[in-house]
Each structure stands twice: as C-alpha cells, then as structure tokens.
Amino acid sequence: MKTAAEVGIAGYGAYIPRPRIATRAIARAWGRDEGGRLPVREKSVPSPDEDTVTMAIEAARGAVARAGCDPGRIRAVWVGTESKPYAVKPGGTIVAEAIGATPWVSAADLEFACKAGSEAMQAALAFVGSGMAPYALAIGMDAAQSKPGDHLEFTAAAGGAAFLFGPPEEALARVEASTSYVTDTPDFFRKQHMHYPEHGHRFTGEPSYFTHSRGASRGLLEALGRRATDYRWAVFHQPNPKFMRRIAAEMGFTEAQIAPGAVVDHIGNTYSGASLLGLAGILDVAAEGDRIFFCSYGSGAGSDAFSLVVTRRLAEVRDRAPLVGDYIKRRQPIEDYGEYLRIARKVRLL
Amino acid sequence: MELPRYHRMRGTLYRLEGSACRKCAHRIFPPRPVCPRCKAQELEPMAFSGRGTLYSFTRVLQPPRGFTNLGTYSVGMVRLDEGPMVSAQIADADGTELQIGMPVEMVTRKLKDAEEHGFILYGYKFRPRLRAAGA
C-alpha cells in the first residue's frame, strides 16, 4: 500500500519509565526456579504516578521537538494502547491538549492488542498521504498488563514511542510503503471488567505471532521486490527475545540488523509500544540512506509492515529529545516483589 | 478537585501556561489577572519551557488526604529559566539524588487518581533533567 502523495516521519519520541524489576525477583516470589532461564533479565514498570497517557505525552513531546513543527498544525493524535486509563474517555485528547494540538485535531485511542500503535501509524500515514493533514501523530504506548504469577509477568513492561507523520521535505525518514495482514485469531484477549488478559499459551506462537508476522513481512517485501539484504535495519514485534529473533532469522535478517531495535532484551515487552520503541531505537543509530524494515504484531491477530528510508535530516534533529538508550540507562531498581506490587499499584489502598 | 475546575486549569496543568505582561514584559506563573510588578491588567497567556533549576526540595513522609496512595514523594520549588518560581512534585526521585541548583524539567504525570467520581487528574511535575542537550 502506498499513499497518493509521498509522506515522511517528521519526528519521533520514545518513553520508558524508570523503575525496573529483576525477573529473578518475580520468579522468587512465585516459587519458580530463579536460576533457570528467564526470558529477560529485567523489565520496566511505570512509577505510581505514570500511566499510558503520561508516557504517551512524553513520547509525543519528543516527536514534536524533533519535528520542530507548530503543534497547532497536527491534525490527528491517535494513541494505540491496550492499557487505556479510562475504559470510556479518550486518552488521545489529553495528549493532544498537552502538546498544544487542540482544537483542530482528530483524537482517538486505537486498540488492536500489541499492534494498536502501528495501526495508528498506518492511519496517520494515510491521513497525511491523502492530503487531509499536514501532520498526524501516531503513538504506541502501554503499561502492559499481566496476571500476577502468569508467565507474561516476566516480560510485561511499560513504554512506547510516538511518530509524527508529515510532508516529505521535512522527513527524517521517508515511508516507501506499508501493508497489513489480519485474520481473526483469538490468541490473547481481555474482556471488559477483567483485570488481566488471558492468552492461548502455545497457540500464541505459530498460528498467531509467526503466521501474521511472516504474512505481512513477505507481502511487503514481495510488493517492493526486495529481500532482507536490501535493508540496513529491521525491527519486529518483540513479545520476548526468542520470538523476535526466530522471525527475523526466518525472514533472512541478521542479528546486526535487529540489534539496535531489540529493546525487549533490556526492558521487556511493552505491548503496543514494543515494535515502535524498537523502531525508535533504530532511528537513534541509523544514517542517511539506510533502509529500515518494520513489522508489528498484535494478537487477535495481525501485523503491519512498513518500509522506510532515512534522510539527512535524522542526524540533524536526533539530539532534540532523549534517545531510547537514555531511557534504558535511566534505572531505578525495584528491590523486591513487594515493592513492585506497590509501585505497579497492584496492591491498592482503599 | 472538581471537574470544571480541573478543566479550567488545563492550560496551566498540561502546558505550564502562565502570563506575560504586555506592559512591562514581566513573566508570571501561575497566571494572574493583574501584573504584580506594574499592576497592569493587560496580560496574555504564555507557555513556559518547563526547564529550570531546583531552589529547594523535601520529601513528604506524611502525605495529606488524597495523596496517600503515592506512599511518600518528593516536592520542590523550581526556578524556571524564564524567571518565575513554581512549587510542584519532583518525579522520578526518591530524594537522595536531589540537590539545590540541579537542572530539572517539566513532565506531565498523574497528580491524583482518586478524585471524586473517580476521574484522573493530570498535571505538571518536575524531574532531574534527563539530557542536557534536550529540546
């Protein structure tokens, strides 16, 4: 899928909250083998005063700062998330208000499990590409939910990134094409009034993550007549380091191509934020002319793939906002599971 | 805080909007109807950059009602780069890393999430500045 007019990413911003809990501490609390292999070493946790909206605001500010545009000209603020603070009441309006984009703006929250963020990206791309908007902001952000004691608790993390789509002459990366691959595959869900999502265990693998990631990736590569070697960098959805590396290898990408975007290794799975945060990590290191391959995955299920080319402007604006690495380095270690329950607000004071 | 009052304050809480005096160019936070310096009433909204330095700080160990679910938290007085001083919570700080004079920056966080009717109150806080070269 290509837009009628050329579109670029004019700005991007990331966010990862400071608290981190060692997965060993989670294993210890639940009587698991803490010497055994855990998917990641530690994961990010929002501070008690943070939620998806506050994190989205910071990522959005980073994107606007790098773009250097007048926020009053942003015509859409779309937040992809599965951890909306309000069940009813948009978070996008709060973000739009905070960055000064109101009132001539479309704002909404999108939900498609972990690909809600890339869903927002595709909509923003189309909004700008159709000529309806000079700028549109897409955010993928989550304070990821997991049932205490569930194996998802070892990876469910907090963070995400924002991408401001705009005119090609202001692009730090141009968008070549995008595609979506979606079927109804119920591998992970949360009903209204359930605190935590349920998932299909092994079913989340081959029929879900791999089938859809493969479908979207192949579809885009074939449409563009490209192979993995035509790209300098690649990023996939990263529910854990293993899945991400397996699909990357299958599609022909090397460890060197995915390493800067492998944020899951450091902070865990940020759900709707995960692939976007990976893309931000790659933009933090990419150079003019580099091609970037991007493929998200969201349970339910589907994948969105994008092909991007970096422009000279990226290097000029990169330092206007913190890098993903800055946020990764900024750590507040959580001592034990009890403190984690307090900070993550899993124990509530009535 | 009540919903209409919160809504009225969104410019201040979300964007750190104060006032600038059209007569004497004095910059004021929070917004005021009368310039405290020249007493003129010709004031216009002005959004502050959110960058400043820490004038003083403390850690609240006995939180007032409405703030007890944060556990304990740091608060500070911040001298904004544009001149005015503002009191606020200091986020991402357990108190031990804070120092008078250190650079800080505005962030938007939850001020309260147990307001009447259950709505969430977002607003400005400050944190130790993440990146000296940030925009």
Add this chain to the structure above:
Amino acid sequence: MRDVSIIGIGQTAVAEHWDKSIRDLAVEAAQAARRDAGIERVDALYVGNMLSGELAGQENLATVIADAAGLLPVEAIKIEAACASGGAALRAAALGVAAGAHEYALVVGVEKMTDYLTDGVTAALAMAADADYEAGHGISFAALNAMLMRRYMHEHKARHEDFAPFSINSHRNAARNPFAMYRQEITAEDFAASPIVADPINILDSAGICDGAAALLIAPSAEARKTRRPPVRIAASAVATDTVALAERRDPLVWQSVADSARLAYAQAKLGPKDIDLFEVHDAFTIVSVLSLEACGFADRGSALKLAAEGRIGLDGDIPICTLGGLKGRGHPVGASGAYQIVEVVQQLRGEAGAAQVKDARVGMAQSVGGSGSVTVTHILQV
C-alpha cells in the same frame, strides 16, 4: 479612635479534648475571660477560627458559640485568617471598640482538630496554602516549611541541629505553663533523634495537632479601670499580607508580611525591637521562628540561629520568646493560637506568669502568621 485595653483573659488547657466539642471549648474560655474581668456584659463576639467548616462541618460558628454561651442576640462574626485567625479576631474586635461601635467585645479563638484523622487534618491545614498551586500538588504545610528550612540551611551554611535551641526553649517554658500540652523538657539529643516529617523538619521542629480555646474581653481603656484585673493596653495592632503561594515571592526567605506588620506595629506603638521585653513568636516550625525574628528586626538576615545559640531567647535573655511554651510547647490549635499568645502576653505583663515570668515585663509583642507567611497579625501590648 479610642484607646483599647484587654480587661479579661481565659483559656482552656491545650490538649486532646476527647470529651469536649468546639462549643464546649469556646464557652469554657469565654466564661473564664468574663470571670477574670468581673464583667458580664458583652456587646459583640469575634470568633477566631480556621477549620470549623472542614473539621467540624460547622460554619456560622460565631452564632453557634454566642448561642451556646448564652449571649444571644449579640452581634457575632467569625474571623478567618488561617493560623493567624486568633490574632485577626482581636484586631477586628479592637477596631470595633476603638471606633465606638462596642464597649465590651469578646474575642474567642478556638480550634477542635483531634476529631479528624491525621491525613485529613494535614489536608485541611494545607487549605491555608494556595489550593491550586501548592495544596493541589500534595505539598503539605510541613513540606513548604521544610523547603524553606533546607534553603535557609543552604544559604547560611546552617546545620539542622542549629535549630534545636528553639524547640528546647519552647518545651522548657511549656513545662512551666499548666495550660500547655507538651510540658516535658527536651534535650538536643531528643531533637536529633526525633522522627522526620518532611526532611529536614522533624516532629520536634513542628507544633502538634491539638484542641483549645482562648478568650479576651476588651474595652475602651477609659472604662478599663472598673475591672477586677489590671488592664493591659493594646499599643499596636497591625495586619499585612503577602503572596499566598510561597514560590511567588521574590525571595521566599524574606517573610515580607511579617516584616510589614511588625513595621506598622512599631510605628503605631512608637517603639522598636529593642523596647520589646518578650515576643510571642509564631513557632509553628523552628524555621518560622528564625525567619520571624529576622523579619521583625531582632536579628540580621542569617543570624537568628546565633541569637538562640547564645541563649538570648530564654526567659532571662534579652529577647525572651515563646515564654509560656509557644506553639511548639503549649500546642497549636491553629485558629486559637493567636488568642493564646495574647493571653500569655497579658499574663506576663500582669506579672501572673508564675515560674515562666519574665522579670519587669512592660511591653510584649505577639505575632501570629497564617499560611507560609502570607498573612501576619502583630500586636504590641503595654502596661
């Protein structure tokens, strides 16, 4: 304007009064003041109170107290100026008498705080700060004062233990006051070991939550000769204000409303700091004593700690402060504290302060401060 004197004083013990309501306390103090004066007549009631609406669900408080005290249909109004309410009520009453509107006016400062849980009281007290820009951010009163104290320590290279003499002095004097709440002397070691409330402020830096009422009967000085007790003249009564939010001051360590009200009071009384024999300082926190002494001209900027270190604030020092315990030792029932200060200055000037008596006291100053220095009431009394 007529010259006005205090002709009767009354007070309840400052305590946790579990068996007494806000009206019980107010009536007890009011009747004591009338008995002390030997005068039954009351033309107007001025009630100093900060938190009855919040902590007792009761506004229209002055009418409630006039009714309970059997004073109906007397004119009655509540005066609210945060922690300075008691002092402000005397100021309003004195104006009424001076103007000739009343002959005998009764002032009652009263606060009932212990019915409420601590976090509720902390939130209620924070209403004296800026609701939108201080209290709304979870910044408690202790936190505002702690930020001042840390800044003061930073600018003047002071240590926390340098503030101990203020707390020690208040407790030592409170031990000699039968109406005081904290009647135990403390040591520098106790001060150092005291639990932190908002660093650097600890429990012994701060006045506690309590209940109490104090009352004053005032009359034109010309009539005062008829009374049972020796009258004490109100030589000055002055109020000044500053920004409610601490952050909006040009220099938060300069308490301008304190300085301004003291300056006005000195001018009215035609006296200066060196003429003051004792000073009831609003020691809600030790840092408040320090900033107030500096703002009122008893010490240069940055040197009030030295005043205390040299023992000059004790009962036999050259500027005795908090002579019957102050807010820290006697207790700080917020809206009543200003009235307690006046009662205590009257006791000193009448020579009735017992073991806490300041020798040859002729001129006493009382100052109550509301908010973090946003409203200050200063009275100078003279015999």
